[in-house]
Amino acid sequence: MEWIVSKGKKELKIQLKNPDVLFESWKIQYIYSIQNESINRIQSLPVTAIGKKKITCIINDDNLQISVVLTNEEGHIAIKYTIDNLSEENLILDKIITSIGRFSIPKTENYHVFKNGYQSWSLTRSYSFDEKEMASWLPCMNILQDNPRNLPSGQQGSFNSTMFTAIGSEHSSFCVIGQGRPFNLYVYINAFTNNNIIHLDFIHDFCNMIVSPSLKIRADLIYLITNKNINEAFDWYFALTRSQTPLRRKLIKGWCSWYYYYTKIDEKSIYHNLDVLKSKAKRFDVFQIDDGYQTAVGDWLSINNKFPGGLAPIARKVRTMGMIPGIWLAPFIASRKSMLYQHHPDWFLHDSDGKPVNAGWNPNWDIFGYFYALDTTHPEFQEYIKGVINTFVHEWGFGYLKLDFVYAASLCGKAYDMTLTSAQRLKLGYTLIRDVAGDRVFILGCGAPLSASIGHVDGMRIGPDVAPYWMARYRYYITRDPHALCTKFAIRSILNRSQMHRYLWLNDPDCIMLRQTETKLSKEERMTLINAVIITGGMYFISDNLSLLKNEDWKLIESIDELIKICSLEKSYPVDIMECEMPEIIYNTGGYIAFFNFSNSSKKKIVQLKGLLKQIISPTSKLIDVWGNREIYVYSDHIDLGELKPHDSILCKIK
Known part of the structure; x- marks a missing residue:
């Protein structure tokens, strides 16, 4: 990547070439406290050395030194940060903010920005x-689904993203700005406009981490990537940040109790669904019990009276049927009615008043269903959670752990060990669980901060x-909840995060529901969820009372299996990801493409052949509707999909 660097008296200016992107007026803000004195300072980024491939900037404060090194590497710019406590006292580090006073892409007017949410549900x-x-x-x-440390301002033209963002236009080029390893912090990339000028903030959140005297720490990298194709730019970023732990090749297919039984699940219902599978001579990879088996959230080994035989016999039964038994738990929270909360108040994160940190509210657990964040750095809690995992895995036989509400480990508060950041506390919790469970156990993160x-x-x-409904209208409009759980918003994230699959982990889009009764989803809405899951190629679980499924539903499962096997090993690209809230065109390199109508009215769908579409579909191509078994007409410059009903979709094979 070519760059042009200029150093004025008060600012650093970096221009990336081919495609052109401009970063001007760099500043650093650092926020910390020492000996009960709060420090909050901003200064221009002082350049101490400029080379052909490297820029070094050093800030010297009375108590700390911040080194910022920008390197021009193949295909991207890397920004490396080092913080050194120069004092003889503990330093409490809150945030370091790198501000760009002016960001621009020449010949671009209608900018779009991509926001990546903080955790699974964001x-x-x-x-x-x-x-x-x-x-x-x-x-x-906001606690439950977002990051209270980086909430949106609600102002026009102001957007807060976590881990990475993208800015640009399909008419010119794009810039992806993202966090790199070792993912020991949460990094926010926030963009806002003022007088039509785009400003950027790269925020490293240390969350009041204690830095001891003479300690030098390396903050997470920041990458700058430019490309005229947004999908290629995202691929480049995810390749840079890909998991260094070998990913499982085999895709997981399973059954989950949640979206039919919810917390009313019981032993009888579990055995009933196993009997249905046996009678149909069917099986899944995983058969997972969700929330509802425990006496209280946090008391994971205290099984309620709906499961009089306990969980171990169920796990054995599942294994005899050739499946992996799975279990849900939320290892880093406890409800206030739990024995854990009542007997071990010191195991929790605490706020400035010494009260346990509130991690959210869940009416499924009771009308006063508040729950609280556990401290993964506390030695006694560590022994407790290791004992829980040992029992589930090695005594009861579960081989699939769905870890839910794990964001709680990263909530800000006073911990037993304050030398860790909030992100490191979550990583520590994962490590405790993995060390006991072993590498053969499949761990699913849910309600989990991504990086x-x-x-x-x-x-x-x-x-x-x-959900068994399309849109949570009351929750969305009354509480102004932009994350409101519903099938529509689940699909929004499934499509927008599809490129993470097999780079960072196996994507879990959540469950599909096939039942035609006891649901508010229309046939078109059920099939749109199925098509979104297929085209993005992630894991898939069915969440129905299996006795409600008809023969046609079991045949549909067989078709889904075959299609996902193909799409899962290939790449999925939301072609219009930067143009709309919910991408309507998704291409999978396995030779499939899906088109969606997310509007509330029927539409005659005409798709123009441009950009990536022009490369993969020509006038001689044939598009075959997978479910309708009809040919879609391809013309010299467009595709005529005919009329699509509200919330409908078409999945096509490209020939």
Whole structure:
């Protein structure tokens, strides 16, 4: 990558070439405290050395030194940070913010920005700069689904992203700005406009980490990547940040109890579904029990009276049927009615008043369903959670662990060991569990901050919960919750995060529901969820009372199996990812393409052949509707899909 660097009296200016991107007016803000004195300073980034491939900038404060080194590497710019405590006292480090006073891509007017949410359930989509990004007015919703340390401002043209973002236009080029290894921090890349000028902040969040005297720490890298093709730019970024732990090749297919039984699951229902599988001579890879077996959240080994025989016999039965038994647990939270909460208040993170840190509210657990964040650095809690995992895996026989609500380990608060960042506390929790469970156990992260989970989970939930309804209208409009769990918003994240698959982990898009009764989803909506799961090629679980499925549903499962086997080993590209909230064209290099109508009305769908589409589809191509077994007409410059009903979709084979 070519760059042009200039050093003025007060600012650094970097221009990347081919394609052109400009970064001007670099500043550093550092926020820390020492001996009860709070320090918050901003200064221009002082350049101490400029070379052909390297720029060195050093900031000297009375108590610390910050070194920022930019290197021009093949295909990208890497920014490396080192922080050195020069004092003789402990330093409490809050944030380091790198500000870009002016960001621009020449010959670009209608910029779009891609926001990646903080954790599994967080909103992820693209915006234009004349839009607003909103947060819920309910604090418990923001704790549960977003990052209270980096909430949206609600102002027009202001967007907060975590781990990575992208800015640009299909008419010119794009720049991806993203966090690199070792993922020991949470990094926010925030973009906002002022007088039509785009400003950027790269925020390293140390979350009041204690830095001891003379200690030197390396903060996570920042990458700058430019490309005229946004999908290629994202591929480049995910290749740079890919998991260094070998990923499992085999895709996971399973059954989950949650979206039919919810917390009303019981032993009888579990055995009933196993009997249905046996009668049909069918099996999945994983058969997973979800929430509802425990007496209280946090008391994982205390099984309620709905499971009089306990969990071990169920796990044995599942294994005799050739499947892996799976179990749900939320290892880093406990409800206030749990024995753990009542007997071990010191095992929790605490706020400035000494109270346990609130991790959210869940009415599934009771109307006063508040729960609290556990401290993964506390030695006694560490022994407790290791004992829980040992029992589940080695005594009861579970080989698949769905770890839920894990963001709680990263909530800010006073921990037993404050020398770790909030991200490191989550990584420590994962390590405790993996060390006991072993490498053969499949670990799924859910409600999980993305960056800190890389290399620690085998699969990752990449969106909010699906639901047996399309849109959570009351929750969305009354609470102003942009993450509101519903099938529509689950699909939004499934498509927007599809390129992470097999780079960072196996994508888990959440479950599909095939039942035609006891659901508010229309046939078109059920098939749109199925098509989204197929074309993106991730894991897939079915969550139905299996006795409700008809013969046609079992045949559909066989077809889904065959299609996902092909798409899972290939790459998926949301062609219009930067142009709309919910991409409507997804191409899979296995030779499939899906088209969606997410509007609330029927549409005559005409797709123009441009950009990536022009490369993969020609006028001589044939598009065969997979489910309708009809040919879609391809013309010299467009595709005529005919009329699509509301929330409908078409999955096509390219020939």
